[in-house]
Amino acid sequence: GAVVSQHPSRVICKSGTSVKIECRSLDFQATTMFWYRQFPKQSLMLMATSNEGSKATYEQGVEKDKFLINHASLTLSTLTVTSAHPEDSSFYICSAVSDKTEAFFGQGTRLTVV
Amino acid sequence: QKEVEQDPGPLSVPEGAIVSLNCTYSNSAFQYFMWYRQYSRKGPELLMYTYSSGNKEDGRFTAQVDKSSKYISLFIRDSQPSDSATYLCAMGNTGGFKTIFGAGTRLFVKA
Numbered sequence: 001g002a003v004v005s006q007h008p009s010r011v012i013c014k015s016g017t018s019v020k021i022e023c024r025s026l027d028f029q030a031t032t033m034f035w036y037r038q039f040p041k042q043s044l045m046l047m048a049t050s051n052e053g054s055k056a057t058y059e060q061g062v063e064k065d066k067f068l069i070n071h072a073s074l075t076l077s078t079l080t081v082t083s084a085h086p087e088d089s090s091f092y093i094c095s096a097v098s099d100k101t102e103a104f105f106g107q108g109t110r111l112t113v114v
Numbered sequence: 115q116k117e118v119e120q121d122p123g124p125l126s127v128p129e130g131a132i133v134s135l136n137c138t139y140s141n142s143a144f145q146y147f148m149w150y151r152q153y154s155r156k157g158p159e160l161l162m163y164t165y166s167s168g169n170k171e172d173g174r175f176t177a178q179v180d181k182s183s184k185y186i187s188l189f190i191r192d193s194q195p196s197d198s199a200t201y202l203c204a205m206g207n208t209g210g211f212k213t214i215f216g217a218g219t220r221l222f223v224k225a
Contacts, residue, residue: 006157034213036215041122042217042218043120043202043216043217043218044158044202044215045215046213046214091155093157093158095213103148103160103206103213104160105150105157105158105159105160106157107156107157108155108156108157110155
């Protein structure tokens with residue numbers, strides 16, 4: 001299957017700082033990328049849909065000013081958690097959709113805010 | 115009512131057993147149905163992908179979709195300890211492929 005690389009895999013940051021997570025499709029172009037959040041023992045919750053060259057569409061309850069998404073190219077989307085707080089600690093996962101409409105997931109980023 | 119319902123388990127079976135995992139859904143517009151396997155602290159891995167109704171088989175895995183009942187299943191034959199993971203059903207419709215996930219079923223296969 002296609003490869004989606006997510007970086008970093010693990011990050012610890014201080015409360016109040018910002019963290020950027022990258023999601024790259026390595027061997028295909030992804031016009032659409034999705035960002036999910038997963039709390040322990042819970043399912044993936046869609047945060048936002050990112051389309052190349054346009055503003056992201058956020059799900060209800062997700063603060064767009066806190067979770068900044070940029071999809072500048074067909075192979076890269078970034079999620080920036082701004083002014084992080086301990087309650088933002090979670091597992092963040094991206095997925096990218098190929099032209100065959102299959103979604104491939106990154107390996108996830110475990111964010112811990114201390 | 116959630117769009118996708120999935121029993122979180124845990125489900126514990128002996129090695130070699132046939133495992134049946136299920137999800138129900140409420141949105142009749144869903145056309146794509148997937149099963150993902152997720153190991154602890156890892157991203158989900160696509161196992162099976164089915165469009166519309168019917169069965170699909172891949173090795174020890176069989177996916178079934180019954181759109182009339184809004185019910186999908188994943189069967190694992192000859193289960194192995196390495197199959198121990200969380201299995202997430204997911205589905206979506208056309209136009210952007212927005213995927214909705216079930217809660218995931220935690221499976222333990224005992225040697």
